[in-house]
Amino acid sequence: MGNPGDTQMKLATGEGGYVLEDVPHLTDYLPDLPSYPNPLQDNPAYSAVKQYFVNDDDTVTQKIVVHKDSPRGVHFRRAGPRQRVYFESDEVHACIVTCGGLCPGLNTVIREIVCGLCHMYGVKKILGIDGGYRGFYSKNTVTLTPKVVNDIHKRGGTVLGTSRGGHDTSKIVDSIQDRGINQVYILGGDGTQRGAAVIFEEIRRRGLKVAVAGIPKTIDNDIPVIDKSFGFDTAVEEAQRAINAAHVESLSIENGIGLVKLMGRYSGFIAMYATLASRDVDCCLIPESPFYLEGSGGLYEYIEKRLKENGHMVIVIAEGAGQDLVSESLQSMDQQDASGNKLLQDVGLWISHGIKMPINLKYIDPTYMIRAIPSIASDNVYCTLLAHSAVHGAMAGYTGFTVGPVNGRHAYIPFNRITEKQNKVVITDRMWARLLSSTNQPSFLNPKDIAEAKEEKQPATGLLDGENCKDKKSNTEEDPCMV
Numbered sequence: 001m002g003n004p005g006d007t008q009m010k011l012a013t014g015e016g017g018y019v020l021e022d023v024p025h026l027t028d029y030l031p032d033l034p035s036y037p038n039p040l041q042d043n044p045a046y047s048a049v050k051q052y053f054v055n056d057d058d059t060v061t062q063k064i065v066v067h068k069d070s071p072r073g074v075h076f077r078r079a080g081p082r083q084r085v086y087f088e089s090d091e092v093h094a095c096i097v098t099c100g101g102l103c104p105g106l107n108t109v110i111r112e113i114v115c116g117l118c119h120m121y122g123v124k125k126i127l128g129i130d131g132g133y134r135g136f137y138s139k140n141t142v143t144l145t146p147k148v149v150n151d152i153h154k155r156g157g158t159v160l161g162t163s164r165g166g167h168d169t170s171k172i173v174d175s176i177q178d179r180g181i182n183q184v185y186i187l188g189g190d191g192t193q194r195g196a197a198v199i200f201e202e203i204r205r206r207g208l209k210v211a212v213a214g215i216p217k218t219i220d221n222d223i224p225v226i227d228k229s230f231g232f233d234t235a236v237e238e239a240q241r242a243i244n245a246a247h248v249e250s251l252s253i254e255n256g257i258g259l260v261k262l263m264g265r266y267s268g269f270i271a272m273y274a275t276l277a278s279r280d281v282d283c284c285l286i287p288e289s290p291f292y293l294e295g296s297g298g299l300y301e302y303i304e305k306r307l308k309e310n311g312h313m314v315i316v317i318a319e320g321a322g323q324d325l326v327s328e329s330l331q332s333m334d335q336q337d338a339s340g341n342k343l344l345q346d347v348g349l350w351i352s353h354g355i356k357m358p359i360n361l362k363y364i365d366p367t368y369m370i371r372a373i374p375s376i377a378s379d380n381v382y383c384t385l386l387a388h389s390a391v392h393g394a395m396a397g398y399t400g401f402t403v404g405p406v407n408g409r410h411a412y413i414p415f416n417r418i419t420e421k422q423n424k425v426v427i428t429d430r431m432w433a434r435l436l437s438s439t440n441q442p443s444f445l446n447p448k449d450i451a452e453a454k455e456e457k458q459p460a461t462g463l464l465d466g467e468n469c470k471d472k473k474s475n476t477e478e479d480p481c482m483v
C-alpha cells in the first residue's frame with residue numbers, strides 16, 4: 001500500500017481569492033516534450049463544432065453559491081480537448097484497469113475509452129488489464145478494439161474483471177514500463193484512486209512519459225468533490241424494486257415489516273435517495289446517523305408505535321448502519337477484506353431479532369442486485385462524458401488526475417482531493433431533514449450526537465445541499481437550496 005500524501009499540490013492563485021488546484025502535466029518533469037496539433041480539428045464529427053477546444057485557462061469553480069463579498073475560492077482545470085496534444089496517435093499504447101467492487105456503468109466507461117481513443121484520436125493499441133491491479137503483474141492482457149467492446153455497455157459488471165488487494169506499486173510500474181504502456185486509465189473507488197496516486201508518483205519518480213488518469217467509480221457515492229458517481233442513479237432505481245416488494249409484502253400481513261438492506265459501507269446515500277424516491281419507507285437508517293434501540297425515543301419504540309398505528313411498516317437500512325451496536329452485542333472482532341475495508345455484520349437481521357412484539361418480517365437483501373446490473377440511460381451518457389474527458393486529458397499530457405463533474409462541468413481533479421476524505425451524508429443538512437420529514441421517523445439523536453454532527457460537518461457535493469446552504473443568512477425566500 002502506498003502513501004498518496006506524497007503528491008505535491010500544484011496551486012495557482014489569482015485575484016479575489018481565486019485558487020486553482022491544478023493537476024500535474026507531463027512537462028512538469030519532462031520539460032522538452034514536443035506537442036502536436038490535435039487530430040480532432042480534422043475530424044468531420046467535431047470540426048464543425050464552434051469552440052470545440054477548451055481554452056487552456058478555463059477552470060471550474062467548486063463553490064457556486066456565493067455572496068457579493070465571498071472570495072472566489074477553489075477551482076479545478078476544466079476537462080475537454082485541447083488545441084495541442086502531447087502524444088502522436090500511433091505512439092499511444094493505452095491500458096485500462098478496473099478495481100474494487102462492481103458498479104453499473106463500468107463496461108460503458110471501458111467502451112467509451114476504447115472508442116474515444118480510437119475514433120477521436122486514431123489510437124490503435126489499447127490493452128485491458130485482467131482482474132484489477134494484480135492483473136498488471138500476474139495475468140495476460142486483453143486486446144481491446146471498438147469491435148471487441150461494441151455491445152459491452154449492455155452488460156453488468158466489468159468485462160475486464162476486478163479485485164481487491166494486490167496493489168504492488170513497483171511490480172505494476174515495472175509492468176507498465178516493460179509493456180511500453182504510456183497511458184493508464186484506472187477505474188475505481190477511493191482505494192483505487194489512492195493506488196493510482198502512488199502509481200503516478202512512481203512513474204514521475206522514474207521520469208516516464210506515461211499519463212495516469214483516474215475515473216472515479218463507487219456505488220456508495222463516497223468520493224468527494226464530484227457531483228455524484230456513475231451508477232448511483234441506476235442503483236437507486238433498482239433499489240425501488242426491492243422497496244416496492246417490501247411495501248407490498250408488509251401490507252398484506254398483520255404487523256408486517258418489510259426490511260430492505262442496501263449497500264453503503266460508510267456512506268448512506270443509496271439508502272437516503274432510495275427512501276426519498278419511494279415515499280413508502282417509514283424508517284431509514286444510515287451509518288452517518290447514530291441511533292439506539294431500547295428505551296424512550298429508541299428504534300424499537302418507534303417500530304412498535306408505527307405498527308400499532310398502521311399495522312405495517314417499511315424499513316430501509318444501509319449495510320454500514322448500526323455496526324457499532326452489532327459489534328458490541330456480538331463482541332466480534334473487526335475483520336477486513338483484501339483491500340483493508342471493514343467487513344460488515346448483517347445488521348438488518350440482527351436488529352429485527354430484538355423487536356419485542358410479534359411481527360411478520362419480510363427481509364429483502366438486494367445487495368449485489370443493485371450493482372450487478374447494466375447502467376440506465378442517464379448513467380450511460382454520464383459514463384461517456386467521463387471516459388471522453390479522461391481521454392482528452394491524457395492526450396493533452398495531463399496526468400495524476402481524476403475526472404468528474406463539479407457543479408455540472410467536467411473537471412480534472414488532483415488525486416489527493418479525491419482521496420483525502422470520504423463523501424458522507426451530512427445529517428445536519430437539509431437533505432437529511434427532508435428525509436426525516438418524508439418518513440416521519442425521529443432523528444434518534446441525543447443532543448450530544450447533534451453537537452458532534454455539527455462539528456464534523458463536511459463540504460458539500462452536488463448531492464447535498466451542504467456548505468452552500470449552511471449559512472443561515474442565506475435561508476431566505478430566494479434561497480435556491482430551499483426549493
Ligand SMILES: Nc1ncnc2c1ncn2[C@@H]1O[C@H](COP(=O)(O)OP(=O)(O)O)[C@@H](O)[C@H]1O
Nearest residue numbers: 002100164165167188189190191192194195339
Ligand atoms: N492506500 C492504498 N494504496 C495503494 N493501493 C490501494 C490503497 N487502498 C486500496 N488500494 C488498492 O485499490 C484497489 C481497490 O480498492 P478497494 O478499497 O477494494 O475498492 P475501491 O477502489 O472501490 O474503494 C485494491 O486493489 C487495493 O489494493
Ligand SMILES: O=P(O)(O)OC[C@H]1O[C@](O)(COP(=O)(O)O)[C@@H](O)[C@@H]1O
Nearest residue numbers: 100101189217218219220263264265
Ligand atoms: O462484497 P464486496 O464485493 O467486497 O463488496 C461489498 C462492498 O462494496 C461496496 O459496494 C463498496 O465497494 P467499493 O469501495 O469497491 O466501491 C460496499 O457498499 C459494499 O460493502
Ligand SMILES: [Mg+2]
Nearest residue numbers: 100189190191
Ligand atoms: Mg471504497
